[in-house]
Amino acid sequence: MKSQITNAITDFFFEYETPRQVLVRNRRVGVVCRLIQLGVLAYIIGWVFIYEKGYQSTDTAVSSVFTKMKGVGYTEVNGVERVWDVADYVFPPQGDSSFVVMTNYIITEGQSMGKCPELKGKHNCSSDADCEGGSFKRTGHGQMTGVCVNTTKTCEVLAWCPVENDHNIPDPPLLMSAENYTLFIKNSVTFPLFGVARSNLVEGIDAAYISKCLHDPKDAPLCPIFRLGDIVKESGFNFETIAQVGGAIGIVVDWTCNFDVDVKHCKPKYNFHGLYGNPAETDKARASVGYNFRYAKHYFDDNVQKRTLLKVFGIRFDIIVQSLARKFDIIPTLTAIGSGVGIFGVATVVCDLMMLYLLPKREFYKNMKFKHTDTHQQDPDSEAGSIETDGSKVRDSHSLLFQIKEYKQFASTFLKADPSIHLFLVQK
Structure with a gap:
């Protein structure tokens, strides 16, 4: 148990994992990838840095x-x-x-x-009954007294006169x-x-x-x-x-x-x-x-x-x-660069979708991109199960079996492939 914990800690600190890369020689995929990358680069340089001044901090006065x-x-x-x-x-x-x-x-x-x-037009009247005393009109000039002035035929008001x-x-x-x-x-x-x-x-x-x-x-x-x-x-x-x-x-x-x-x-x-x-x-x-x-x-x-x-x-x-x-300011500059680098991943996503779902040889590309392993279960009553081995020997045997199986799978797939396609396998 102690050795397993030690090995796990050692693997965590001293091992580096790198993704598997498949280089595909295909004109359509290559052109699409470069066009997308060129568009992203133009966006970062032209819009983010030149037009929006993404490398500067701002302030208002x-x-x-x-x-x-x-x-x-x-x-x-x-x-x-x-x-x-x-x-x-x-x-x-x-x-x-x-x-x-x-x-x-x-x-x-x-x-x-x-x-x-x-004034005429403000509150016209023909008799005192038309002028309600003590009331106001919104557009009038004052308070109506209840009197209708005969000379003007308008209501009399208490206001600043004239x-x-x-x-x-x-x-x-x-x-x-x-x-x-x-x-x-x-x-x-x-x-x-x-x-x-x-x-x-x-x-x-x-x-x-x-x-x-x-x-x-x-x-x-x-x-x-x-x-x-x-x-x-x-x-x-x-x-x-x-x-x-x-x-x-x-x-x-x-x-x-x-x-x-x-x-x-x-x-x-x-x-x-x-x-x-x-x-x-x-x-x-x-x-x-x-x-x-x-x-x-x-x-x-x-x-x-x-x-x-x-x-x-x-x-x-x-x-x-x-x-x-x-x-x-260095902070918005690094932020703009980081966001631009992240956007470059759009080219990878689009090309993967083309390669895996749109191209005629998509099944072949799927086999090259994804590696499938089977789960092996050991019989507890077998002779191997009763033999005590150290952790390093077990890992070495498993690694050897895995490499042999992977070689067979790669050779079998490569023989079926189009000779114009060159694949390079980078593995840890």
């Missing part, structure tokens, strides 16, 4: 965005002249990455809390001068995995350059100052159309960097996308076209609280930072 608008607008409505600066036409004024620039508006001045008739009339949107837009406003974008990014921090004010972008540059996709692609008219044009909109009813535009700051080269080559690219608006005149048939909101400025006049209400139509700008940095 933590970013912050600061914006600043500059420009002055001028309007003349009903003989009233007015100049609009940044504090008037940018909402919110803090310089966030998402903001609205007013391009058109409807103003209702001198509103105070009181009772006045609704109520706003927004049926007629100014055309052309009142602030067409917004086309020449400029937007300054300051963006900083940090890639924590690689310990790299960058700003869109890259090398060569200094105060002197910023004071005179204007972004152009070809001539000045790194200039961080943008003209609103150019942004709208690059996003696919017509400025006058989108300025009348408003819309939304996305400014994408793309940081795609390869840190296997010098960090100074990591520079941003700017792209502009129309997110929502009225890019074609046919869109007027759609519901809720454009972008607008209301803004009120409150004040006191003779101790009476009043307000100026503006329905603002504007372009909403959303600055979106997208990033992807890459750098060589």
Whole structure:
């Protein structure tokens, strides 16, 4: 028992098993095998390493965005002249990455809390019975008092009076001068995995350059100052159309960097996308076209609280930072190579299926690929069973009998084989 355990441990540590290999000279199988291997090799080199950069690790950036608008607008409505600066036409004024620039508006001045008739079409009436006191209408301006105003044939409401009339949107837009406003974008990014921090004010972008540059996709692609008219044009909109009813535009700051080269080559690219608006005149048939909101400025006049209400139509700008940095890393490289080597096994599986199930001489190939052994049972009453032999002699006799039988099987099969097929048997 002890010797058997010792032999088993010795065999485990000091013996090496290798699979049996059969070399088949067959053009069809050989061509299919090489084509599959060539396809796998092209996939590994072309897709995994060149296109997907499988030899690099990746990281995304933590970013912050600061914006600043500059420009002055001028309007003349009903003989009233007015100049609009940044504090008037940018909402919110803090310089966030998402903001609205007013391009058109409807103003209702001198509103105070009181009772006045609704607009026509909001809640028409023929008698007081049509106006339920204390109730509200979703599209109305206030609470109904229960009185039908005969002069307008609309219900009286408790609201900010006079109520706003927004049926007629100014055309052309009142602030067409917004086309020449400029937007300054300051963006900083940090890639924590690689310990790299960058700003869109890259090398060569200094105060002197910023004071005179204007972004152009070809001539000045790194200039961080943008003209609103150019942004709208690059996003696919017509400025006058989108300025009348408003819309939304996305400014994408793309940081795609390869840190296997010098960090100074990591520079941003700017792209502009129309997110929502009225890019074609046919869109007027759609519901809720454009972008607008209301803004009120409150004040006191003779101790009476009043307000100026503006329905603002504007372009909403959303600055979106997208990033992807890459750098060589041995771990993803070895992973990509290992997975590619594993895929090479597909060629073996496909060729084995062809050889064993599709080719005319498949039975012959099966005999060469698979070796079958019979289970021999020893008679316990035989003379051999009563003779004690050491383990090495038993193994030697079994090995000799096995080799003789295998030789006979191989010789018998080889004589039946096609002479054009050469078989090489590699055995431990």
